[in-house]
Amino acid sequence: MEWIMPELPEVEIVACELREKIQGKTVESIVAHWSKTFQNLTDVSLSGQIIHQIGRKGKYLMLELDYSFLIIHLRMTGQLILQTGGAIKEQHLRATIHFSDGNCLLFRDQRKFGRIYHVYDVQKFLSNIGIDALNPDFTTEVFLRLLKKSTMTIKALLLSQKYVSGLGNIYIDESLFRTKLHPLTQANSLTKVKTGELFTNIKNVLHQAISNMGSTISDYRDVNGNMGNNQHFFKVYQREGKPCPHCGTEIEKIHVGGRGTRICPSCQQR
DNA sequence: CTAATCACCTGAAGGC
């Protein structure tokens, strides 16, 4: 069995594919099959509006319409699948965006955590979300300044999305392992050198995941329904009980910030 | 301020 959870790389792949496939299309209608998926789409007719720019900040996907935006968060099990004719896959279908050309974009979401928001002010809506981890303006100097201001543990800080956005449980554990950093290390105690190493590892881990078409642990699929390949390259995530690829010590699973966290107890000491 | 807990959900997996 496999599990999911789209993080930055998976959302980036979906954004790129949507840009190629639905940019410029005209919305005909939006149908909700599970009302809670939509947070605030009351009384708004988006019929006739065009999908312009498609962007991403952290794990949020942004579709620019004529006068407003659709913001989509896949959370745990969300999938955006492009349907080009044929029978619609009803299983776990929460919303359908129909286009004037007869195609449609399906929002499937087993756990019902995913959300689609309709907003007019994206800046305001995402104002509490930190800089995207792959934003060129996110530099090691910026990262160092952020860490110096916080007494949070490094894992909690990266999970929060408030300082840096896009990283989730998988890629945080993988980045911390590569940096030989314990997840409970206090953020402001990182040296400049360690901060630089962590910064580089975060970027590398994300870029590697994107080049491997994302990680499919369970439900993640791209818009064509294809799984990713990056799950085969995890060094610690879901490898508890197996040997550390660096030193051979058994990978342990501990709890940090309420999340299952995988570490090598030998390589990642506090 | 940070941290811990819960709620939201479903279904796979483990226990008995």
Next chain:
DNA sequence: TGCCTTCAGGTGATTA
């Protein structure tokens, strides 16, 4: 075989 419990996890709200 089958029922019951546990657990996975992103985020937001609540509590300590």
